[in-house]
Amino acid sequence: MPKMIAMVVPKGGAKLQRVEREVPRPGAKELLIRVQACGVCHSDTVTVEGLMPGIAYPRVPGHEAIGAVEAIGANVEGWKPGDRAGVGWFGGSCGYCDRCRRHEAFACENVHAVTGVTRDGGYATHMLADVSAAAHIPDDMDDVESAPLLCAGVTTFNALRHGGARAGDLVAILGVGGLGHLAVQFAARQGFRTVAVNRGRDKEAMIRSLGAHDYVDSTTGDPAEALRRLGSARVILATVTSAEAMQSVVGGLGPNGTMMVIGAVATLPVNPLDMIARRSAVRGWYSGVATDSEDTLRFCQLHHISPMNEIYPFEEAQAAYDRMKSGKARFRVVLKMT
Ligand SMILES: [Zn+2]
Ligand SMILES: [Zn+2]
Numbered sequence: 001m002p003k004m005i006a007m008v009v010p011k012g013g014a015k016l017q018r019v020e021r022e023v024p025r026p027g028a029k030e031l032l033i034r035v036q037a038c039g040v041c042h043s044d045t046v047t048v049e050g051l052m053p054g055i056a057y058p059r060v061p062g063h064e065a066i067g068a069v070e071a072i073g074a075n076v077e078g079w080k081p082g083d084r085a086g087v088g089w090f091g092g093s094c095g096y097c098d099r100c101r102r103h104e105a106f107a108c109e110n111v112h113a114v115t116g117v118t119r120d121g122g123y124a125t126h127m128l129a130d131v132s133a134a135a136h137i138p139d140d141m142d143d144v145e146s147a148p149l150l151c152a153g154v155t156t157f158n159a160l161r162h163g164g165a166r167a168g169d170l171v172a173i174l175g176v177g178g179l180g181h182l183a184v185q186f187a188a189r190q191g192f193r194t195v196a197v198n199r200g201r202d203k204e205a206m207i208r209s210l211g212a213h214d215y216v217d218s219t220t221g222d223p224a225e226a227l228r229r230l231g232s233a234r235v236i237l238a239t240v241t242s243a244e245a246m247q248s249v250v251g252g253l254g255p256n257g258t259m260m261v262i263g264a265v266a267t268l269p270v271n272p273l274d275m276i277a278r279r280s281a282v283r284g285w286y287s288g289v290a291t292d293s294e295d296t297l298r299f300c301q302l303h304h305i306s307p308m309n310e311i312y313p314f315e316e317a318q319a320a321y322d323r324m325k326s327g328k329a330r331f332r333v334v335l336k337m338t
Contacts, residue, residue: 012050065122
């Protein structure tokens, strides 16, 4: 039997381990993908650190995977061996439940799969994916360069296009790390007046070069006040994982403004009086389904948007993961399989 290599989490909180396994056969409605690259995302902590009850270990993390289809299971339409495929956080959907039929497949009633969490992900030479979770990858997009678009990319792209801002509106991106440096590029190309809000000024020149029209240093004064001075935000995209940072900017929303939260924080206190007065909202956003990823990839192609990546050989997944966790990566960490 042909073998594959996976970097597995033996149990929550343990170090990643290299294991050899038999290459699995795709079941019904599954694709076997030979993975070429997989991004390392902050949400991989869920699996690596065991933050969600009920994860079955050993588990292969990774939900920014790109590769080529090597085999297809029964009842798969629209895919053939050799096709390029990408898989993100969305692990698939049934297609027939009420939510799927009403274009809410991310909340499918029957399939509750998360790539790299409830099923094995892309820190491996091969992975199985539910065909409903697979995104087609345009021919001329590089695997390693594009992998982070399958989570960091689609999450920011999709939240921005659903936040309610229209061309010319002021949109603030809170945090300019792995998510934020993509969000700034998307916001500017989606036609918004784009303001980056971040601690310190060391990233200002770089983030302006990516398209930010204004920059607010949140360490020198009240960032909400700074946003109000610029005209108040129609949308604030909160990419950070600090509730305190989110609280400090939410007052920068204008009337009917929405703070789109994609950074997972446990508790976020907000002031209802303030929200009532402005009719403002705080809203969570789920990254996206496979077609959202395809939209993201095409948009990136059209506007020459790409993440800045640090590349690691995939068997150094632990070092790559530690680098991501350090918060010092510029900006996404990607595992390369060959
Ligand atoms: Zn992710
Ligand atoms: Zn469904």
